[in-house]
Amino acid sequence: xxxxxxxxxxxxxxxxxxxxxxxxxxxxxxxxxxxxxxxxxxxxxxxxxxxxxxxxxxxxxxxxxxxxxxxxxxxxxxxxxxxxxxxxxxxxxxxxxxxxxxxxxxxxxxxxxxxxxxxxxxxxxxxxxxxxxxxxxxxxxxxxxxxxxxxxxxxxxxxxxxxxxxxxxxxxxxxxxxxxxxxxxxxxxxxxxxxxxxxxxxxxxxxxxxxxxxxxxxxxxxxxxxxxxxxxxxxxxxxxxxxxxxxxxxxxxxxxxxxxxxxxxxxxxxxxxxxxxxxxxxxxxxxxxxxxxxxxxxxxxxxxxxxxxxxxxxxxxxxxxxxxxxxxxxxxxxxxxxxxxxxxxxxxxxxxxxxxxxxxxxxxxxxxxxxxxxxxxxxxxxxxxxxxxxxxxxxxxxxxxxxxxxxxxxxxxxxxxxxxxxxxxxxxxxxxxxxxxxxxxxxxxxxxxxxxxxxxxxxxxxxxxxxxxxxxxxxxxxxxxxxxxxxxxxxxxxxxxxxxxxxxxxxxxxxxxxxxxxxxxxxxxxxxxxxxxxxxxxxxxxxxxxxxxxxxxxxxxxxxxxxxxxxxxxxxxxxxxxxxxxxxxxxxxxxxxxxxxxxxxxxxxxxxxxxxxxxxxxxxxxxxxxxxxxxxxxxxxxxxxxxxxxxxxxxxxxxxxxxxxxxxxxxxxxxxxxxxxxxxxxxxxxxxxxxxxxxxxxxxxxxxxxxxx
Amino acid sequence: xxxxxxxxxxxxxxxxxxxxxxxxxxxxxxxxxxxxxxxxxxxxxxxxxxxxxxxxxxxxxxxxxxxxxxxxxxx
Numbered sequence: 001x002x003x004x005x006x007x008x009x010x011x012x013x014x015x016x017x018x019x020x021x022x023x024x025x026x027x028x029x030x031x032x033x034x035x036x037x038x039x040x041x042x043x044x045x046x047x048x049x050x051x052x053x054x055x056x057x058x059x060x061x062x063x064x065x066x067x068x069x070x071x072x073x074x075x076x077x078x079x080x081x082x083x084x085x086x087x088x089x090x091x092x093x094x095x096x097x098x099x100x101x102x103x104x105x106x107x108x109x110x111x112x113x114x115x116x117x118x119x120x121x122x123x124x125x126x127x128x129x130x131x132x133x134x135x136x137x138x139x140x141x142x143x144x145x146x147x148x149x150x151x152x153x154x155x156x157x158x159x160x161x162x163x164x165x166x167x168x169x170x171x172x173x174x175x176x177x178x179x180x181x182x183x184x185x186x187x188x189x190x191x192x193x194x195x196x197x198x199x200x201x202x203x204x205x206x207x208x209x210x211x212x213x214x215x216x217x218x219x220x221x222x223x224x225x226x227x228x229x230x231x232x233x234x235x236x237x238x239x240x241x242x243x244x245x246x247x248x249x250x251x252x253x254x255x256x257x258x259x260x261x262x263x264x265x266x267x268x269x270x271x272x273x274x275x276x277x278x279x280x281x282x283x284x285x286x287x288x289x290x291x292x293x294x295x296x297x298x299x300x301x302x303x304x305x306x307x308x309x310x311x312x313x314x315x316x317x318x319x320x321x322x323x324x325x326x327x328x329x330x331x332x333x334x335x336x337x338x339x340x341x342x343x344x345x346x347x348x349x350x351x352x353x354x355x356x357x358x359x360x361x362x363x364x365x366x367x368x369x370x371x372x373x374x375x376x377x378x379x380x381x382x383x384x385x386x387x388x389x390x391x392x393x394x395x396x397x398x399x400x401x402x403x404x405x406x407x408x409x410x411x412x413x414x415x416x417x418x419x420x421x422x423x424x425x426x427x428x429x430x431x432x433x434x435x436x437x438x439x440x441x442x443x444x445x446x447x448x449x450x451x452x453x454x455x456x457x458x459x460x461x462x463x464x465x466x467x468x469x470x471x472x473x474x475x476x477x478x479x480x481x482x483x484x485x486x487x488x489x490x491x492x493x494x495x496x497x498x499x500x501x502x503x504x505x506x507x508x509x510x511x512x513x514x515x516x517x518x519x520x521x522x523x524x525x526x527x528x529x530x531x532x533x534x535x536x537x538x539x540x541x542x543x544x545x546x547x548x549x550x551x552x553x554x555x556x557x558x559x560x561x562x563x564x565x566x567x568x569x570x571x572x573x574x575x576x577x578x579x580x581x582x583x584x585x586x587x588x589x590x591x592x593x594x595x596x597x598x599x600x601x602x603x604x605x606x607x608x609x610x611x612x613x614x615x616x617x618x619x620x621x622x623x624x625x626x627x628x629x630x631x632x633x634x635x636x637x638x639x640x641x642x643x644x645x646x647x648x649x650x651x652x653x654x655x656x657x658x659x660x661x662x663x664x665x666x667x668x669x670x671x672x673x674x675x676x677x678x679x680x681x682x683x684x685x686x687x688x689x690x691x692x693x694x695x696x697x698x699x700x701x702x703x704x705x706x707x708x709x
Numbered sequence: 710x711x712x713x714x715x716x717x718x719x720x721x722x723x724x725x726x727x728x729x730x731x732x733x734x735x736x737x738x739x740x741x742x743x744x745x746x747x748x749x750x751x752x753x754x755x756x757x758x759x760x761x762x763x764x765x766x767x768x769x770x771x772x773x774x775x776x777x778x779x780x781x782x783x784x
């Protein structure tokens with residue numbers, strides 16, 4: 001085969017990063033390049049492949065971060081992504097990332113990779129951790145034994161990273177070398193038999209005969225498909241049947257896949273026994289096991305978890321409230337200062353009442369958001385997430401959910417979009433759909449401002465944190481009940497097995513948490529500066545136009561007629577609120593008001609809710625604009641919290657919160673939902689499902705609260 | 710015949726046979742839960758709904774239904 005290398009791509013190396021879940025693949029990429037992929041301490045953080053580009057020694061590297069996979073199976077969607085990629089796509093080198101502290105288990109995937117005819121490099125990751133645990137691995141000897149380069153690396157300390165890339169370069173330039181994966185004698189005999197047969201017939205193949213033979217014995221579908229139409233198949237088939245019988249007999253199993261897994265395991269045990277030395281004696285109970293005996297205690301486990309959640313929301317409100325005053329004051333000052341420099345009334349109003357109060361209302365909640373994100377980052381990076389899945393599985397199972405549903409659900413407290421994506425860790429499509437449908441019940445970070453606003457307006461600061469906790473927990477409970485209903489009606493079916501790895505506890509790295517929280521906060525602020533500012537301008541425009549000249553002249557006459565300053569002010573306020581009512585927004589609000597009257601909403605609340613369909617932050621910014629325009633702007637009482645508690649009755653506020661908790665997530669999340677669920681019809685189901693529940697529960701909440709207040 | 714779910718907390722056993730089928734069996738095997746593997750029961754959730762076991766150096770969470778598909782013997 002003659003192929004001229006194209007100069008544009010001759011210096012290009014494409015690397016596929018493969019490994020079992022939670023061995024630090026994404027973190028390794030982050031330390032190789034300057035990428036910032038999301039990392040966590042549980043299986044299934046990376047759910048789709050991501051490409052990272054960087055240059056090194058004149059070469060362009062493309063590293064493809066593939067979702068973790070325990071074996072070459074299509075158990076979950078994300079494993080399918082990896083499997084399909086490795087089998088069908090073009091790439092030059094595989095870096096197989098393994099966890100040095102758990103070598104035997106990790107090599108199980110390695111063994112499977114070695115049977116593909118690809119260039120493989122093994123990255124012995126977490127070597128710093130292994131060292132701490134007294135594990136010593138002889139990487140050179142291991143390279144020799146397996147026949148592929150093994151490099152000790154640590155994504156955390158960046159040890160060995162450069163060596164790894166150098167090895168990739170070298171491997172790329174070298175000819176393919178056959179790895180030395182050997183099987184037990186009976187299997188080797190069968191392989192030899194098939195190779196001999198293929199050789200006799202000069203079978204044409206890209207892969208080595210050994211490879212084809214192993215794939216045939218493993219019942220690999222693609223290899224079978226290729227050979228099936230070949231005339232040699234007729235003779236080959238009986239040989240294969242015989243071979244399979246022998247292997248199954250040898251392993252005392254009727255499952256050839258199980259037999260091969262055992263073959264790999266014994267090969268790996270041999271390798272590990274040769275190259276790994278456990279220097280210090282391991283304690284009877286590891287630290288992780290000691291922590292587990294407390295955190296997943298049969299009796300205390302769940303109360304401890306609830307306590308953590310309660311503390312998080314308490315902190316969110318208490319600590320988050322401290323800087324809020326200053327932010328509020330800052331935007332008040334900004335509005336006055338900027339307003340004073342603008343001569344034109346309309347433009348001043350657009351900037352001050354539109355953009356500044358809209359954006360200000362959203363930025364006000366940044367401290368709360370930061371605390372919530374820190375909480376979620378801690379949950380993700382310590383390893384506690386999987387424990388909660390363990391604790392809740394029994395309970396979840398009764399409601400037709402899977403313990404692992406907890407992971408997308410808790411991600412949903414941050415933002416629904418990654419939550420919809422992470423539902424891919426669920427294997428069964430029905431379970432996944434079910435989880436997708438109830439993720440919206442977990443209030444996302446963008447809804448937090450609405451809750452903080454209303455909790456602050458109607459409750460004392462001491463109570464507000466508890467109220468937040470109650471809102472979140474009741475949202476979650478509603479979600480679980482909704483799951484039960486859906487499971488009994490729409491998603492009937494058998495239960496998915498629950499088999500999940502419990503990762504080691506890790507101290508969260510400050511850098512990592514700082515980075516995750518910073519990225520998410522910046523995204524929130526960026527949204528506030530762009531999308532929310534734009535939406536605020538739109539809301540401002542809709543609420544100021546069309547101008548009604550008759551109304552203005554009418555009031556101007558009235559104002560001129562009265563003499564006292566107080567009366568003038570009252571009339572001015574009346575004018576403002578009349579003007580607002582006949583604006584475009586007022587018309588929309590008034591038009592939809594009858595729909596929301598049974599829930600006790602005035603037209604402003606109705607408009608805010610509808611605006612919230614675009615993004616939940618817009619609810620707050622819309623309220624900010626509407627109440628900045630319509631309310632009396634006297635000194636000292638111009639805060640939105642004050643305006644809310646003055647203008648909205650308690651039962652209406654409760655009903656409003658209920659709707660916010662349940663109704664459709666934002667536009668972006670709805671798009672992701674539709675994509676993940678696999679069809680636009682699911683979006684309409686979700687729309688109907690959430691709207692009906694939101695409306696009926698808000699109606700009940702409104703009327704019940706009215707009795708008590 | 711003893712099943713993994715019948716073991717007590719802290720008990721160490723050897724796996725004899727997997728009764729799980731197809732995908733679940735593959736899954737258990739890829740976790741190292743295969744014939745001859747030594748398993749230790751670490752924790753049990755209330756009413757043994759879910760258990761935590763140790764296989765090699767890895768900790769695994771299993772639901773009762775799945776743990777009932779693994780035949781073990783005392784060592």
